[in-house]
Amino acid sequence: MSKKIKTEEIYDILKRRIIKLDYEPGEVLNEVDVADEFNISRTPIRKIFHQLSTDKLLNIIPRFGAQVAPIDFMYMKSVFEVTRILDPFAAKLAVDRITDEQVKELESIIDRFKTYDIDVDYQKAIIDDQKFHDIIFLSSGNPCLQEILLGLHSHTERLWHYSKRYFDTMDLFTDSLSKVLKAIKEKDRDRAEKYAREHIDDFVDKIKQELL
Numbered sequence: 001m002s003k004k005i006k007t008e009e010i011y012d013i014l015k016r017r018i019i020k021l022d023y024e025p026g027e028v029l030n031e032v033d034v035a036d037e038f039n040i041s042r043t044p045i046r047k048i049f050h051q052l053s054t055d056k057l058l059n060i061i062p063r064f065g066a067q068v069a070p071i072d073f074m075y076m077k078s079v080f081e082v083t084r085i086l087d088p089f090a091a092k093l094a095v096d097r098i099t100d101e102q103v104k105e106l107e108s109i110i111d112r113f114k115t116y117d118i119d120v121d122y123q124k125a126i127i128d129d130q131k132f133h134d135i136i137f138l139s140s141g142n143p144c145l146q147e148i149l150l151g152l153h154s155h156t157e158r159l160w161h162y163s164k165r166y167f168d169t170m171d172l173f174t175d176s177l178s179k180v181l182k183a184i185k186e187k188d189r190d191r192a193e194k195y196a197r198e199h200i201d202d203f204v205d206k207i208k209q210e211l212l
Contacts, residue, residue, distance in 0.1 A: 005038055005039075005040075007040075007044045007047070007048065010038050010040070010044070010045075010048055011048045011051055011052070014029075014034070014048060014052060015052060015055070015057065015154065018052070018057045018058070018068055018069075018158070019057075019154055019157050019158045019161065020123070020158075020161055021158070021161045021162060023068045024068060025068055025069065025070040025071055025162075026067060026068060026070055027067070027068045028064070028065050028066065028067050028068075029049070029058070029065065029066045029067070029068065030065060031045050031046060031049070031065070031066070049066040052066075053066070055151070055154060056069060056075070056155070057069055057154065057158075071158065071159060071162055073211070075155070076155060076156075076159055079152050079155050079156060080156070080200060080204050082152060083149065083152050083153070083156060083200055084197055084200045084201065084204075086145060086148060086149055086152075087133070087136075087149065087196050087197070087199075087200060088192075088193040088194070088196040088197040089140075089145070089193065090136050090137050090140040090142070090145055090146075090149060090196075091136055091140075091180055091183075091184070091192040091193055091195075091196035092189045092190075092192055092193040092196075093139075093140040093141060093142060093145075094136050094139040094140050094141075094184060094192070095183070095184050095187055095188065095189045095192050096187070096189070097139055097140060097141040098136075098139035098184060099139065102135050102138070102139045103181075103184065103185060105131075105135055106132060106135055106136075106181050106184070107181065109128045109131055109132045109135075109177075110132075110174070110177060110178050110181055112124075112128055113125060113128065113170055113173045113174045113177070114170075114174060116170055116173075118167055118168060118169055118170050119168075122164050122167065123161070123164075125170065125173050126157060126160045126161060128173075129157075129160070129173055129177070130153060130157050132177055133149070133153060134150070136180075136196075137149050137150065159207070160203075163206075163207060163210075166206060166207065166210040167206070172199075172202055172203060172206065175202075176195050176196075176198045176199035176202060177195075177199060179191070179195035179198075180192055180195045180196050180199065183195055
């Protein structure tokens with residue numbers, strides 16, 4: 001890999017690997033191995049590991065190394081308590097602030113959802129689900145809200161990847177998100193907020209049914 005790759009890019013690559021479960025929960029990451037992969041010294045890798053630890057995606061264990069954080073369901077409970085308030089708020093703000101181009105991007109995502117097979121395209125669906133949310137966050141016009149939600153969604157997206165075996169239909173992606181988009185296009189703030197919350201609640205209910 002090129003020596004010119006930036007530290008920020010390496011951070012993004014490692015973060016995506018953790019979120020997509022390419023690095024499994026509990027897996028130990030070796031500074032030397034990662035440094036060798038990217039042809040850089042151990043010092044920037046150590047800093048990246050600490051940044052990922054701050055993100056709650058790695059656990060730094062003295063004299064042992066960096067371990068990919070397990071999925072902590074108690075922590076996820078607290079994450080969803082926040083996102084079910086802030087995600088709908090972002091959708092509500094987006095109603096008045098979204099651009100025509102952003103609406104077209106959301107329409108394209110919904111169209112792709114309708115072509116996906118849940119067994120074959122689950123990861124594509126998760127990635128598009130996150131793109132849908134990212135567009136909403138951006139179109140909310142509130143940088144502070146966007147920053148908070150992007151951080152929290154690192155954990156929710158990771159849980160989506162972990163939960164693949166629990167889903168056998170695309171309905172959770174298509175139904176509520178289609179309603180969010182329709183409400184945004186009709187300039188209905190209350191319904192945009194309502195359906196954004198339903199999307200989260202439906203996912204959480206499904207996980208509860210499978211795990212309890």
